[in-house]
Amino acid sequence: MAYHKITLTINGEPEQVDVPSNMTLLKMLRERLGKTGTKNGCAAGECGACTVMVNGEPVNSCMILAVECDGSEIVTVEGLSDHGSLAPIQEAIMESGGVQCGFCTPGILIASQALLNRNPNPSEAEIREALVGNLCRCTGYVRIIEAVQAAAQMV
Amino acid sequence: MTYKFIGKRIKRNEDPRLLTGQALFVDDVDIPGMLHVAFVRSDYAHARILNIETEAARQHPGVVAVYTAEDMGDEWAPGPPLVSPPPTLAGVIFNSRRQSPLAKGKVYHAGEAIVAIVAESRYIAEDAADEVRVDYEPLPVVVDLEKAMGPDSPRVHDDLDTNLAAHMFQKKGDYEVARAQADLIIKKKFFLDRGAAVAMENRGVVAHWDEKSQQMTIWDTTQAPIPIRNGTAARLGLSQKQVRVIAPFLGGGFGPKAMMFYPEEMLIPWLSMKLCRPIKWIEDRRENFYATTSERQQVHEVEIALTNDGRVLGLKDDFLHDTGAFDPYGLTIPLNTQCHVTGPYDIQNIASNCTAVFTNKPIVTPVRGAGRPQGVFIIERMMDFAARELGMEPLELRVKNLIPPEAFPYDKEIIDQAFAKLILDSGNYLPVVEKAREMIGYDQFIKEEQPRLRAEGKFVGIGITPFIETTGVGPYEGVRIQIEPSGKVNVATGIGTQGQGHFTSFAQIVSEQLGVAVSDVSLVSGDTAEFHWGTGTFASRGAVVAGSATLAAATSVRTKVLKLASKVLETPEEELELEDGVVRVADLPHRSISLGELAALANPLRGAVEPGTEPGLEATDYFGPAYGATSFGVHAMIIEVDPETMMIEFKRYITVEDCGTVLNPLILEGQIHGGVSMGIGNSYYEKMHWDENGQLLNASLADYLIVTAHEMPNRIEVGHLETRSPFNKLGTKGVGEAGAIPVTACFTQALENALEEYHLEILESPLSPNRLYELLRNLTMSTYGREARK
Structure with a gap:
C-alpha cells in the first residue's frame, strides 16, 4: 500500500500526516489524530454521524479518502467550541434538550453549523433539508430543529 | 409535594462532554498493542458446515490468529440462559437453545459468526476474512411462522421434534362463559412483522487481559454491565473481582444491547486472554442488521x-x-x-x-x-x-x-x-x-x-x-453516594446509561436531599469497579428502580450529615436545614458549616471514629420492588x-x-x-x-x-x-x-x-x-x- 504525506488544517491547527491510500478521512481523524469526537455509525455514507466540514462543506468523512483532503481545511466537533466556551449551536442544543445518547450529535452539530454558515437565518424547512442526511434515533429531531433556529437568533 | 430540584427542567450535566466530542464511547478506547477482529459470518440461514479452510487467512500478513469453534477446543460453550420461563405458571413448555461464540457443525441464521480473524488492523482482518473458505450443505430454511409449526416443516434444531420454542397459556376468569353471554363476537387475524432497533452506535467490545495484574477490563456496549461481568468471570474461570466491565457512554441501546451475551461478548475477552493482547471488535452496520437482535414478529x-x-x-x-x-x-x-x-x-x-x-x-x-x-x-x-x-x-x-x-x-x-x-x-x-x-x-x-x-x-x-x-x-438496583471534602457529591450506580439523562435526573434526586447544585453531583454509571450490584437498564426501570435506590442512599447520607452537623453546630437536628451546599441553623443562617467541611470532619486524621459509626458521609442503599x-x-x-x-x-x-x-x-x-x-x-x-x-x-x-x-x-x-x-x-x-x-x-x-x-x-x-x-x-x-x- 502506497503512503502519502499530506498537509491539512484541522480545527485551525496545521497537521502533517502519513496516510495509506485506502485510509478514509474518518479513520485518519479517529485513529491517527485521536480526534474521536467524530463517530462511525455505518461507514457507508448513510447515517451522517461522521460529518465534518471540509473547506466549509459538510462531508461524510467515511466516504472521502484522507489523501483527497490534502491541503484542505477540516473542522470537527472538537473545533466548534472556543477554548472551552460552547459555540451558539452547542449552547442551543443543550438548552433545548436536543442531545440524548450524543452519538449522532457531532455530525448534527457540524451539519447545522455548515447550514448556519451559508444561511444565517434558515427556515424550518431548510433546517430539515440540511439535516436529512443525519440520522438520530433518540430525539425525533424536534428539539434539534428548534435548537438550530435558536442558534440562528443567537449569532 | 413541592420540590426544589425534582420535576424541574434542568439542563443535562452530561451534555458539555457530548457536545464537544469528549465523551468516551467504546470505539474511542485505544490501547497500545491492541489487535482487531473481523468475523467470517454465515451466508446461509440454515446449513451444515462441511469444512472450513483457514490456512490462507492464517498466512495473510498482519494476521495474528484465526479461530474456529474447533480451535476453541473444550473452551467452546454456548451462552448462558439469561431469563428462565416463568416458574409460577403451570404447564409451561420451554425449550432452551442458546447461541454460541462461533458456529459449530451447523449455522442457524444468516450472519452467524463462524470464524474470528485477529489482526494488526481491522482492514487486514477484513481482507483475511475474505480468504477463508467455508463449505456448506444448505438445509431447508424456516422463515414463515405459521409454516414453521406445520407438520412438514423443516426443523431449526435437529434435536427437537418441532420448531416449538415455548408454549404458555394464561387466563383470567373464563372466556367461554363471557363468549356465551356476549351479544357480539368479533374475530380477526393479525400479522405483525420485525423491525430493527438501529441504535446509531453499533455494538462493540474491547477486552484487555493484563497478565501481570491478572485483571480483565472490558469496555462493552452493554445495557447490563454487571450480568456481563458475572457471566464473563464464570466463563473464563476468573473471580468476579478480576473482571471489570465498563459500559461508558453508549450511542443508544433500545433493548438489543441488554444482557444478551452475544457471541462477540463471549469471544473477545476469551481471545484477549489467549493472546495476552488488548482486542477490539466494533460491529459494522451490516453486522448490526444480521448479528444484533430484533423483534416484533x-x-x-x-x-x-x-x-x-x-x-x-x-x-x-x-x-x-x-x-x-x-x-x-x-x-x-x-x-x-x-x-x-x-x-x-x-x-x-x-x-x-x-x-x-x-x-x-x-x-x-x-x-x-x-x-x-x-x-x-x-x-x-x-x-x-x-x-x-x-x-x-x-x-x-x-x-x-x-x-x-x-x-x-x-x-x-x-x-x-x-x-x-x-x-x-x-x-x-x-x-x-x-x-x-x-x-x-x-x-x-x-x-x-x-x-x-x-x-x-x-x-x-x-x-x-x-x-x-x-x-x-425488579429485582433491584443499588446506589452509593459520598460527599467529598470539596463539597461535591459522587454517585455510583450499576445500571448503564444510553442517553436517558441519568447523570442529571439522578443528580436531581440527590440535590433534593442534600441541598447541593445539580451540577455538583457527579454520577458514574455502568462501571463494575465503581458499583457491582444490580442488573441493568431495560424495561423502563432506571428512574423507578435506580432512582428509588438513589433516593434511599441520599436520605441516608442526609441523616449522617444532620447528625454530625447537629453536634458541630450544637443545635438539634430538627432546627437545621440543608441548602446551597451548607447546613445552617434555620433561624440563624450565619451559623452554618459547609458539606465539604463536614465531610472532612467525618474522616478525621486524628482521634477515633466512634464504635458503631462509619467514616465519611457516605451511604449505599438498594431498592427492590x-x-x-x-x-x-x-x-x-x-x-x-x-x-x-x-x-x-x-x-x-x-x-x-x-x-x-x-x-x-x-x-x-x-x-x-x-x-x-x-x-x-x-x-x-x-x-x-x-x-x-x-x-x-x-x-x-x-x-x-x-x-x-x-x-x-x-x-x-x-x-x-x-x-x-x-x-x-x-x-x-x-x-x-x-x-x-x-x-x-x-x-x-x-x-x-x-x-x-x-x-x-x-x-x-x-x-x-x-x-x-x-x-x-x-x-x-x-x-x-x-x-x-x-
Missing part, C-alpha cells in the same frame, strides 16, 4: 366478546411469536404482549395462548416496547372494529371500558416479565383521555374540520389511543394521506402521559419524542424484509428506512397528569418506552379514518406507502370470522 388470532352497549366481556388471543434461531432471553416479549393485550381496560375474562417458534432468523430479544406495542396494537384494533360494528364512537367505547380509579391497585391476574402478578399500582385514566381529547380538539375536528377538509378532497384522519406501559420491575409501576398515556394524531404518493403528513401529534412524579420534564419529553419517532418508523417505514431463504433484503440504512427530519411531525405536544405510584417513595413510574408503544395502533386508526370512504380494514403492521397502495388496490371487504349474534 407475531401472528395473532383474536376474538373479542362484547355486549350491545359496548362492555367488553372477554378477550381470547392465540398467538405465534417469532423467537429467531435461539431463545436466550426467555419469554419476556410474549409475556409483555400478554400483559398489554387487554390494555387499560377492565376485562374480566381473558384467555391468552402463546406459542413461541424457532425460525432461521437472528435472535429475538426486546426492542423498545418489547412486546407491548404488539399487545396494544391488537386490543386497539379490536376496539376500532368493535366500535364500528356497534355504531359507537371509538373513544366512547374505550372510555366505557377503562379501569375506574377506585379499582386500583388492579390485579390483571396475568404473570408479567418479572414473573410477578401484574398489579397495576395506581391510575386515574379518564382525565388523561379527556386532556388528550381536548388538546387535539377531537370533537371540533370530527364535527367541523374533517368534513370541511374532506369536502376539499383531502384525506385527513384522526386517531386517539390510550395505553398502559408496565415499568420499573415486589411489583412494577404502570404508566398510562394517550396518543392522538391528525394525519393527511396524499392519495397519489401514499405519503403521510402529521398535522398534529399529541401525547398525554401519567408516569407519576416527573423527575425532569426536559428529559421526559425527549424520551417521548424519540419513542414517537421510532413508533412512526415501526408504523410506516421500517420493516425487515426476509426472503424465503432467510436473507435480509434491506440490511443497510439506505434500504431500511428509519425516520429522518423530514418524516417527523413539526411538533409533538406533550401533556402531563400525575398519579403518584404508591409502590415507591418517589411516586414515579417508567416512561422510557412509552413514546413508541401506542404509535402503530394510533396511526392505523388514523389511517383508516382518513381513508374511511374505502372501508379499509388494516390487519397488519408495519405498513409502508407501497403496502398501503396495494391494500387500496386489492380492496375486498374482509368479513373474516365476523359473527353477529342475537
Whole structure:
C-alpha cells in the first residue's frame, strides 16, 4: 500500500500526516489524530454521524479518502467550541434538550453549523433539508430543529 | 409535594462532554498493542458446515490468529440462559437453545459468526476474512411462522421434534362463559412483522487481559454491565473481582444491547486472554442488521366478546411469536404482549395462548416496547372494529371500558416479565383521555374540520389511543453516594446509561436531599469497579428502580450529615436545614458549616471514629420492588394521506402521559419524542424484509428506512397528569418506552379514518406507502370470522 504525506488544517491547527491510500478521512481523524469526537455509525455514507466540514462543506468523512483532503481545511466537533466556551449551536442544543445518547450529535452539530454558515437565518424547512442526511434515533429531531433556529437568533 | 430540584427542567450535566466530542464511547478506547477482529459470518440461514479452510487467512500478513469453534477446543460453550420461563405458571413448555461464540457443525441464521480473524488492523482482518473458505450443505430454511409449526416443516434444531420454542397459556376468569353471554363476537387475524432497533452506535467490545495484574477490563456496549461481568468471570474461570466491565457512554441501546451475551461478548475477552493482547471488535452496520437482535414478529388470532352497549366481556388471543434461531432471553416479549393485550381496560375474562417458534432468523430479544406495542396494537384494533360494528364512537367505547380509579391497585391476574402478578399500582385514566381529547380538539375536528377538509378532497384522519406501559420491575438496583471534602457529591450506580439523562435526573434526586447544585453531583454509571450490584437498564426501570435506590442512599447520607452537623453546630437536628451546599441553623443562617467541611470532619486524621459509626458521609442503599409501576398515556394524531404518493403528513401529534412524579420534564419529553419517532418508523417505514431463504433484503440504512427530519411531525405536544405510584417513595413510574408503544395502533386508526370512504380494514403492521397502495388496490371487504349474534 502506497503512503502519502499530506498537509491539512484541522480545527485551525496545521497537521502533517502519513496516510495509506485506502485510509478514509474518518479513520485518519479517529485513529491517527485521536480526534474521536467524530463517530462511525455505518461507514457507508448513510447515517451522517461522521460529518465534518471540509473547506466549509459538510462531508461524510467515511466516504472521502484522507489523501483527497490534502491541503484542505477540516473542522470537527472538537473545533466548534472556543477554548472551552460552547459555540451558539452547542449552547442551543443543550438548552433545548436536543442531545440524548450524543452519538449522532457531532455530525448534527457540524451539519447545522455548515447550514448556519451559508444561511444565517434558515427556515424550518431548510433546517430539515440540511439535516436529512443525519440520522438520530433518540430525539425525533424536534428539539434539534428548534435548537438550530435558536442558534440562528443567537449569532 | 413541592420540590426544589425534582420535576424541574434542568439542563443535562452530561451534555458539555457530548457536545464537544469528549465523551468516551467504546470505539474511542485505544490501547497500545491492541489487535482487531473481523468475523467470517454465515451466508446461509440454515446449513451444515462441511469444512472450513483457514490456512490462507492464517498466512495473510498482519494476521495474528484465526479461530474456529474447533480451535476453541473444550473452551467452546454456548451462552448462558439469561431469563428462565416463568416458574409460577403451570404447564409451561420451554425449550432452551442458546447461541454460541462461533458456529459449530451447523449455522442457524444468516450472519452467524463462524470464524474470528485477529489482526494488526481491522482492514487486514477484513481482507483475511475474505480468504477463508467455508463449505456448506444448505438445509431447508424456516422463515414463515405459521409454516414453521406445520407438520412438514423443516426443523431449526435437529434435536427437537418441532420448531416449538415455548408454549404458555394464561387466563383470567373464563372466556367461554363471557363468549356465551356476549351479544357480539368479533374475530380477526393479525400479522405483525420485525423491525430493527438501529441504535446509531453499533455494538462493540474491547477486552484487555493484563497478565501481570491478572485483571480483565472490558469496555462493552452493554445495557447490563454487571450480568456481563458475572457471566464473563464464570466463563473464563476468573473471580468476579478480576473482571471489570465498563459500559461508558453508549450511542443508544433500545433493548438489543441488554444482557444478551452475544457471541462477540463471549469471544473477545476469551481471545484477549489467549493472546495476552488488548482486542477490539466494533460491529459494522451490516453486522448490526444480521448479528444484533430484533423483534416484533407475531401472528395473532383474536376474538373479542362484547355486549350491545359496548362492555367488553372477554378477550381470547392465540398467538405465534417469532423467537429467531435461539431463545436466550426467555419469554419476556410474549409475556409483555400478554400483559398489554387487554390494555387499560377492565376485562374480566381473558384467555391468552402463546406459542413461541424457532425460525432461521437472528435472535429475538426486546426492542423498545418489547412486546407491548404488539399487545396494544391488537386490543386497539379490536376496539376500532368493535366500535364500528356497534355504531359507537371509538373513544366512547374505550372510555366505557377503562379501569375506574377506585379499582386500583388492579390485579390483571396475568404473570408479567418479572414473573410477578401484574398489579397495576395506581391510575386515574379518564382525565388523561379527556386532556388528550381536548388538546387535539377531537370533537371540533370530527364535527367541523374533517368534513370541511374532506369536502376539499383531502384525506385527513384522526386517531386517539390510550395505553398502559408496565415499568420499573425488579429485582433491584443499588446506589452509593459520598460527599467529598470539596463539597461535591459522587454517585455510583450499576445500571448503564444510553442517553436517558441519568447523570442529571439522578443528580436531581440527590440535590433534593442534600441541598447541593445539580451540577455538583457527579454520577458514574455502568462501571463494575465503581458499583457491582444490580442488573441493568431495560424495561423502563432506571428512574423507578435506580432512582428509588438513589433516593434511599441520599436520605441516608442526609441523616449522617444532620447528625454530625447537629453536634458541630450544637443545635438539634430538627432546627437545621440543608441548602446551597451548607447546613445552617434555620433561624440563624450565619451559623452554618459547609458539606465539604463536614465531610472532612467525618474522616478525621486524628482521634477515633466512634464504635458503631462509619467514616465519611457516605451511604449505599438498594431498592427492590415486589411489583412494577404502570404508566398510562394517550396518543392522538391528525394525519393527511396524499392519495397519489401514499405519503403521510402529521398535522398534529399529541401525547398525554401519567408516569407519576416527573423527575425532569426536559428529559421526559425527549424520551417521548424519540419513542414517537421510532413508533412512526415501526408504523410506516421500517420493516425487515426476509426472503424465503432467510436473507435480509434491506440490511443497510439506505434500504431500511428509519425516520429522518423530514418524516417527523413539526411538533409533538406533550401533556402531563400525575398519579403518584404508591409502590415507591418517589411516586414515579417508567416512561422510557412509552413514546413508541401506542404509535402503530394510533396511526392505523388514523389511517383508516382518513381513508374511511374505502372501508379499509388494516390487519397488519408495519405498513409502508407501497403496502398501503396495494391494500387500496386489492380492496375486498374482509368479513373474516365476523359473527353477529342475537
